């Protein structure tokens with residue numbers, strides 16, 4: 001079965017073609033085509049994602065990425081033909097809010113054959129709703145023309161599955177023991193999810209305010225670093241550690257460390273940094289010291305809560321996912337700490353390329369959802385983007 005997967009929930013547009021052999025969770029997933037475009041540079045001046053820019057750029061990027069992915073998969077060949085007028089009308093109706101996408105898609109469809117795709121998996125939430133709609137409508141349009149099902153996918157489940165997907169060795173999901181704990185840390189989410197089995201998620205902890213990635217981005221901005229801030233803070237903090245810079249005179253708080261529950265709060269950290277650095281000209285060294293202190297504060301809290309949940313629920317497998325899981329310091333700290341305190345616990349991080357948003361994880365989540373049965377094409381009208389869609 002070939003799955004075409006589409007991701008547009010934030011500032012990455014991505015399209016993949018994944019060939020699946022077998023059934024979830026023991027299937028193997030061969031990556032036939034993969035194309036991704038990041039808009040991060042366009043949002044740099046805003047310190048976060050600017051919704052109208054995100055929407056516009058997704059609409060422009062989807063078709064080139066689809067074409068790239070299908071060509072890489074050798075699934076399209078030139079086959080000029082005219083689409084019936086009623087098909088064109090349906091496409092224009094489905095994409096009436098994305099005229100940029102429609103204008104590119106119709107000539108493409110008329111130029112090439114119908115590729116061998118069996119279903120489309122698309123992120124329908126959570127995320128930035130106007131951005132999600134672009135991907136959802138594009139998926140609906142393709143599904144209608146090709147007469148195949150669209151499976152709406154939860155972005156967070158995609159991150160969880162990406163973290164246990166072995167893209168380097170066997171192209172399979174790891175054989176994990178349950179109960180498992182997923183710590184999802186991204187630009188929009190900070191959640192602890194208890195998994196008694198595959199596809200079963202119970203939210204046992206979450207942030208009361210900012211997500212970790214959001215805090216990274218805001219603090220980066222306060223330090224005069226470009227968006228997305230996580231990577232920049234990672235680099236600077238590493239420098240501070242290498243050069244053994246002295247600690248800050250007044251360390252940052254470790255929010256909620258002793259709250260006795262599994263919840264988080266990160267907005268206070270941003271405020272603390274703001275008060276400390278406002279109206280100051282920070283040297284590169286001072287920025288590096290702040291980056292390290294901020295990263296330490298966040299990592300300590302995440303680690304403590306993950307440990308508490310592991311003990312409380314007798315967790316056998318810890319899965320860390322989402323953009324912030326790219327942090328090298330976080331990875332090293334988690335591996336070192338759990339190796340010492342819980343040597344039998346299996347700890348998974350995504351391969352670096354799958355930490356941040358991508359469409360490979362959306363194919364995995366789409367396959368998880370169909371339970372081995374490819375449902376007939378459902379009424380596409382029923383598929384909606386939902387910015388607040390939750391898991392568990």
Ligand code: KG4
Pocket residue numbers: 010185186187188189212213214216217228229230231234322323324325326327328355356357
């Ligand atoms: O999962 P993701 O790509 O998008 C969302 O679903 O939100 O996560 C993006 C977030 C951004 O806030 C970015 O600053 C953060 O992940 N991030 C990092 C690193 N790389 C990306 N945070 C800390 N360290 C990193 N190396």
Ligand code: ZN
Pocket residue numbers: 155159186187322323356357
């Ligand atoms: Zn994400």
